[in-house]
Amino acid sequence: MPWFVYVARCADGTLYTGATTDPLARERAHNAGRGAAYTRSRLPVRVVHVEAAAGRGAALRRELAIKRLTRGEKEAMVAGGAPARFEGFRPEALTFLRRLKRNNRRAWFERHRPVHETEVRGPMRALVEDMDVRLARLAPELTGDPRHSVFRIHRDIRFSADKSPYKTNAACQFYHQDAGRGAGQDATGAGAGLYFQLAPGECCVAGGMWMPARPALDRIREAIADSPEPFQRVLRAAAFRRRFGRLDAEAVLKRMPRGYAEDHTAAEFLRYRSFTATRTMTEQEVQSPRLPAILARDFAALVPLVRWINWAIGYQPGERRY
DNA sequence: CCCACATGCTGAAGTGGGCT
DNA sequence: AGCCCACTTCAGCATGTGGG
Known part of the structure; x- marks a missing residue:
């Protein structure tokens, strides 16, 4: 049985994360009021992000991991921008650390904080x-x-x-x-x-x-x-x-x-x-x-x-x- | 010589609970 | 979710004393 982790956008713009074997059926269940209490008061919801998982355990684990992300990180993941899945450090990561060594000051770091993130x-x-x-x-x-x-x-x-x-x-x-x-x-x-x-x-x-x-x-x-x-x-x-x-x-x-x-x-x-x-x-x-x-x-x-x-x-x- | 241990010092981000 | 606020935490440092 394949398992999936999904992120759904609620009507109020918030992101709800869950695990299921069938994301589409789950979305229908939410919208029929048979989902979580959280989504019931924020209908309709729309699944905006789905990931396959190796099994139920892996799916639940990944669900927790996503729930631990900050709002911004979740948005980035949904937008497909910054990968929440590890894909290797880019050369920019080491470049940033090299530059930080030469500019080890608070003002510089604050200016370049987004690169660090x-x-x-x-x-x-x-x-x-x-x-x-x-x-x-x-x-x-x-x-x-x-x-x-x-x-x-x-x-x-x-x-x-x-x-x-x-x-x-x-x-x-x-x-x-x-x-x-x-x-x-x-x-x-x-x-x-x-x-x-x-x-x-x-x-x-x-x-x-x-x-x-x-x-x-x-x-x-x-x-x-x-x-x-x-x-x-x-x-x-x-x-x-x-x-x-x-x-x-x-x-x-x-x-x-x-x-x-x-x-x-x-x-x-x-x-x-x-x-x-x-x-x-x-x-x-x-x-x-x-x-x-x-x-x-x-x-x-x-x-x-x-x-x-x-x-x-x-x-x-x-x-x-x- | 040098190991073992005690003490004083005290900045700022991260964290979590309560609230709206 | 987002905000506020109090609390916690941090791949520490320097120095002095006692003892083998």
């Missing part, structure tokens, strides 16, 4: 939707949604000597459904996840856990010390080594952390404070409509590392979502 933020949100659907099968416990997964463009400049207000990269993350979304030493309850970054000359895909807070770092170290073999097996896996090589050597301690012997079997990894792996991507890769498929393969190679870390700090793998 249509070339960078919009496609990034669409990419998140696409990857979330793929993750539902690949690693169901890892999720992303446009609202929470896309990092803000604004830097946290409160206590920084560098007061330039904007980041010159655009990035998104996928996180464990039971974990917090934060990252870094100040984030408690965070877990391991996946990451994608768009930046001139610095496009990359990454995964793992960046700078875990103290409780999580302690648990990861204990897990490595107690049983180094499973962790080392994850790092030796062919797909991981081919695509990512090794863990990023970021913030590695020069000596052993307190309580661990210098000659421990896993001494090398007990000195790590950050557990991520990164692969730089070419501009050709990020501009390809096939980017979601490329990322899916990278994510698949990262999932064993992500799962090992999440296991170490107490987050379980998930069931297939649909």
Whole structure:
């Protein structure tokens, strides 16, 4: 049974989103007063946008995704302008970030905000939707949604000597459904996840856990010390080594952390404070409509590392979502 | 030397609930 | 849907102290 997601224009101009197996019959049902309460008071309605979905689950998921869009984004999608479906970043996205680097000022950004919206933020949100659907099968416990997964463009400049207000990269993350979304030493309850970054000359895909807070770092170290073999097996896996090589050597301690012997079997990894792996991507890769498929393969190679870390700090793998 | 940990600092967009 | 308003959040930074 084929499923569809449709958007209908109500008499008052508002947009109603629903899922159905038969958009035309559904439109007739709405107009006969047998539809949703929302449309009943705004008749007639006219279906203005239809998308095919792989099944009921995928349709409901896509329906929710559309309902999370802003009014403007929905209008753009209906008008066929800015694609709500990911079709690759255009060269203009990287050009915008390059120019932002040279013009990192509020006034400049405000003048060029529409370019940021249509070339960078919009496609990034669409990419998140696409990857979330793929993750539902690949690693169901890892999720992303446009609202929470896309990092803000604004830097946290409160206590920084560098007061330039904007980041010159655009990035998104996928996180464990039971974990917090934060990252870094100040984030408690965070877990391991996946990451994608768009930046001139610095496009990359990454995964793992960046700078875990103290409780999580302690648990990861204990897990490595107690049983180094499973962790080392994850790092030796062919797909991981081919695509990512090794863990990023970021913030590695020069000596052993307190309580661990210098000659421990896993001494090398007990000195790590950050557990991520990164692969730089070419501009050709990020501009390809096939980017979601490329990322899916990278994510698949990262999932064993992500799962090992999440296991170490107490987050379980998930069931297939649909 | 250098790891571990605590503390103080405080801008602005994003978010969600209530209302019309 | 759209508006208003209070609340939350942010891939932080710098510095000092204690201890192995």
